[in-house]
Amino acid sequence: xxxHSRHRPLLLAAALLLLASPLQPGKALAxxxxxxxxxxxxxxxxLSSQQRQEYFAARRELEQRQSSQRQEALKETEGCVMKARxxxxxxxxxxxxxxxxxxxxxxxxxxxxELQRRYNLPGWGAERGAEKDGSQKPGKGKADNNxxx
Numbered sequence: 001x002x003x004h005s006r007h008r009p010l011l012l013a014a015a016l017l018l019l020a021s022p023l024q025p026g027k028a029l030a031x032x033x034x035x036x037x038x039x040x041x042x043x044x045x046x047l048s049s050q051q052r053q054e055y056f057a058a059r060r061e062l063e064q065r066q067s068s069q070r071q072e073a074l075k076e077t078e079g080c081v082m083k084a085r086x087x088x089x090x091x092x093x094x095x096x097x098x099x100x101x102x103x104x105x106x107x108x109x110x111x112x113x114e115l116q117r118r119y120n121l122p123g124w125g126a127e128r129g130a131e132k133d134g135s136q137k138p139g140k141g142k143a144d145n146n147x148x149x
Contacts, residue, residue, distance in 0.1 A: 040121065040122055044121065055121075059115065062111055
């Protein structure tokens with residue numbers, strides 16, 4: 001009996017298991033997303049009308065700051081590229097833009113996570129950034145709803 005023929009029953013069994021198993025990662029992701037949305041809705045429903053207004057006012061302010069930072073980074077990159085005399089200089093501009101963008105996103109995710117903690121809300125998309133930084137997950141901290149937004 002050859003090596004291939006000895007392993008054939010195992011390969012067939014493995015193939016059948018794969019075909020028969022309910023591998024539906026899309027469904028699992030959708031269910032997880034729905035569960036997270038439900039948690040978010042429940043947490044938001046617990047806030048008073050005043051707290052909701054303050055939260056969204058703070059979110060708008062955060063979004064406006066982020067937009068201004070992106071515009072400023074674009075202007076800086078434009079100035080850098082306009083002064084560049086060769087390909088390596090343009091590449092340095094690109095690398096600087098990417099590095100600053102990563103730093104800015106990290107800072108923005110931390111700010112959003114802090115806002116969510118302040119209102120005891122589960123992460124609305126920020127938990128991955130917080131976990132990467134090793135900081136506490138949003139929504140797990142103590143609510144401090146008396147702070148100004």
